[in-house]
Amino acid sequence: MKRFIFWTLGTLVILVAWVTVNFVATTEGWGLTPLAEPGDTIGFTRAISNEARTEAKGNLVLAVLNSGKVVHSDAMSTGKPVSDKSVFGVASLSKWVTAVGVMQLAQQGKLDLDVPVSTYLTRWQLPPSEFDNNKVTLRLLLSHTAGITDGLGHSGFAPGEPVQALESHLTQAMDADPGKSGKVQVGIEPGTTWMYSGGSYNLTQLIVEEVTGESFAQYMQKAVFEPLGMTHSSFILDRADPTVAQYFGENGVEQVYPNYTSLAATGLYTTLSDLVRFANAQLPSTVADPAMPRLLSDSSLADMRTPIANIDGLDIWGTGIMLFAPNGKGDNVVGHGGQSPYLNSTVRIDPASGDGFIAIQSGNKEALASNLATHWTTWKTGKPDIYVLGNTFPAMIMRVLTGAVVILVTAIALGIFTGLRRKRANR
Template sequence: MPAAYASPRAKPKWSLICSVVVLAGRIGRLVVLLLAAMPSHLAAQDGSPLALRLSQTVPERMARDGVPGAVIVVIEGAAPVWTGFFGMAAPAAGAPMTAEALFRVESISKPVTAWGAMRLAETGRLDLDAPIDDCLTRWRLPEGADPITPRALLSHSAGIGLGDYAARFPPQGPKPGLPEHIAQDFSLIATPGSGFSYSDTGYNLLELVIEDCTSEDFAALMVHEVLSPLGMPGASFDWTGADMPVGHDLRGRPVSAYVYPGRASGGLHATAADIARFAIAGMAGAEQSVLSPEGVAGLHRAEVAVGGLFAFAAEGYALGHFTETLSDGRHAVWHGGQGYGWMSHMHLVPETGDGIVILSNSQRAWPLFAAILQDWSDSLGVEPVGMSRVLLAERAARIGIALGLLVGALGIWMASRTGRRLRFARLTAGGVGAALIIWPLWATAQDYLFLFSILPGLWPWLGAASSLAGLGLSALALAPERQR
C-alpha cells in the first residue's frame, strides 16, 4: 500500500477531503432536484385560476414522482392561452426545459397518422374501406386471413396483436426495413372487425399501405400533406438529429436516443406548440386546409367500444382518437403516448375549442399527467376526465401499503405468541406469505410493468409492504405449536 495511504498523519487530511467531496455531491444532487421542481418559466402569462393552479400542481408532482421536465399548453377558444415549461431538459448537464423543446410524442403519432390517411381518402388516393391487399406490394397478409381495411387499422379493430414495442434502434445504426419488421411482428389475435385490440403493428402496417398506395415515403408525404399545412414546423416522422431533451426511464435513468422500425405508430417528433396547433385544427370551425369538416368529424366518431384497462379512461376509439363523454354531455377526444423515457398526452373538446397538451421527458409522468388533467377538468366545470383515474391507483396503493404493514406486524406478533393452529390455516398462511414475498422480487427484475407507470413513486413501498406482510404470514405458518 502506498505510504500516503498508510501514514497515520495522512488520515485526517484524506478524511477531510472525502467529507468535502461527499458533501459537494449531495449539494449538487439537491440543486438538481430543486431545479427540476421549479418552473423554468411561464410563457404567455395568464392570471387565470387554471394557470395559477398548474403553476403549483406541476412542480409539486414532479418533485414527488421524480419527473425531470415537462411542457404544457392550455387551449381555450381554439387558441393557445398559456404555456408552462418546468424542470430540466438534461439534469446531468444542468440544461433547463424550454418551450421549444423537441419531444418524442410517441403514440400521439397515431392521430396525426389518421389525419394523413383521411387526407388521402378525401383526395382519392386511399380507400378506407377497401382490403389493404389491394395496395400492398412489399408484404402480404398470411394466406387465408380475413380481409383487413385501413379503417380497421385506424380504429384498432383489425384483430392484430400489440406488437414489439421494445424494438428500438440507434438513429444512425442499422435497423430492419418496415416490410421485414412487419413480417416478424404481425400476428392475428382476433377476427378482423370483432372488437378493439390496441395495436402498434396495425398502425405500422397502415404506414406500409400508405407507402405502397402512393409510391411515396411516409414521412415525406406527411410533411407536405399534414404537418406543413397545419403549421407544425418542428414536427417530423423522420429522425432529425436535433438537440432534444434527455428521456428518462421508469427508474429515473437517462435514455439514449432511438428510433422504431415503423413511424406511424410512435415515430413523430414535435414540440408542444406543434401538437397544440394540431389539436386546434381538430376544433369545430377551425380554419385549416387539410380536411373537410366531415373528414374531421369522421376521425372523432367512435368506431368501436374499448375494453380492458382502456375502459377505465375511455368509452370508444374513433380513427386515431380515444373518445369519451364529459359529465356535462360534451364529446371529448384524446390520445396519449408512452415510450421508453417519454410520455405525452393531448385532450380536446372540439365543440368548445378547449384542449390541453402535456409532454414530458420521463416515463414516470402518468400521475403528473393525471393531476394536471384533474385541474384542467375542474377548470371546465366537469368531473375529472377518464385519464385522471390513474390517481385512484395511488389511493389503492396507499391502502395496500397500510394493510401490508398491518398484516406483517400482526403476523410477527402472533407468531411470537405460539398456539394451536389448524394445519390448513398454516399452509394457507405459508402459501400466501411466499407469494407476497416473491412477487416484488419478480417485479423488480422486470424492465416494464404497468404497475411501474401508474405508481412510479409508490410501487417500491407497495412491494416492501407486501414483503413484510409475507414475512409475517410465513412466520405465523412456521412458528411452533404450543404443546397442550
C-alpha cells in the same frame, strides 16, 4: 307463494338499484374533485402548473387552450432549459398525426377506409389466418379493432444499430416489447373487439407508402407538417438540432432517443408550439383559431370522432382518435397520448368549445402528462376520463359483487327468520 315472489322481486330490485348506483357513480365521477371551479381558468392554470412543478422529475412543457388559443403555458426542467420550441419524442401520439395523414388521402379519394387493405398492398400481405383477412380495413386498423394481436409496443433501435426494414418488421418485429409476439397477424375476428395494436399502424404506414409512392416520413412532411406550419416536427430526428430536449430516464439519467421502423406508430418528434397548431387543425371550423391553417373538412373530423370501439358500454376510440370523456354536448373530449419508458405526451381537445390541453414530459416513470390532462378533463366536463375509469372499474366491480353477496345473504337470512317467526305464530 305470494310472499316468496314478493320477497324475490324486492331482492332483485335492490340488486338492480345497487348495480345501477355504482355504475352511474363511477361513470359520472361522483366524488371527483376538480382542481378549480368550472370556468375558473386562472385558478385551474395556477393549480395545474403547481401540480406539474411539484411532480416533474425531468422536463415538462404544457399549454392550456381556450377556443383554440393558448391562454397559459409553462416549461420546466432539471437540466437544459426547455420551451414551447423544444423538440420531444411523443411516442404513440404519432398515431393521431398518422391518422390525419390517412384521412387526407381518403378525403382526396386516394384511399377508401372501408375496403380490404389488401387492395393497396403489393410489398407485403397479412399472413393467412382462421379469419377472413379481407375484413381488415384501414378504419379498423386505425381504431385498433382489426383483430391484429401483436400488442406492440416498440422499443426501437439504438443509434448506430441497423433499423429493421418495414416488411420484415411486420413479419416479426425485432424491437417488440417483452412478452409480445411481434407478429402482425389476424388473431381475432376483425371488427369485433378492441385490442391496442402498434402493428396496425405499421401496416398503415406501408399502405401510405404504397399509395403515395413516397416514404412515410416524406409524405407526412409534405401533407401535414408543411401545410400546418409545423416547422419543428418530423418523423426523422435531427440529432444535431440544439432544440432537442433532453430525454431523462430513471433517476434523472439522460438517455438517447432510439430510431424506429415504426414511424407511424411511435416515431414523431415535435414541439409544444407545433402541437398547438395541430390541435387547432382538428377542431371544427366554428371554434378553431381562425389564424391557424386547417387540413380536413368538418365532416372528415366528425368522421374521425365517430365511436367505433366500445368497452363495457363506454365509447373509447374513433378513427385514429381516443374518446376520453363525454363533453355534455353530444360529442367527446378527444385526442391521443403517448408513452415510452419515462416519457409521456398528451393532446386533448373539446370540439364543442375549442378548449384543449397539451403536455409533454420525460423523467417520470408514471404518466405525468396524462395525469395532468385528466385533471383538465375533469375540470372541463366534471366526468372521469377513460384512464380514471380503467382504474376505478375493477374496484367498482368488486364493490358490486361484494354488495350483491351481502344483499343476497341478508335477504335469505331475513326470509328464513321471517318464515320461522310466522310458523311459531301459527302454532
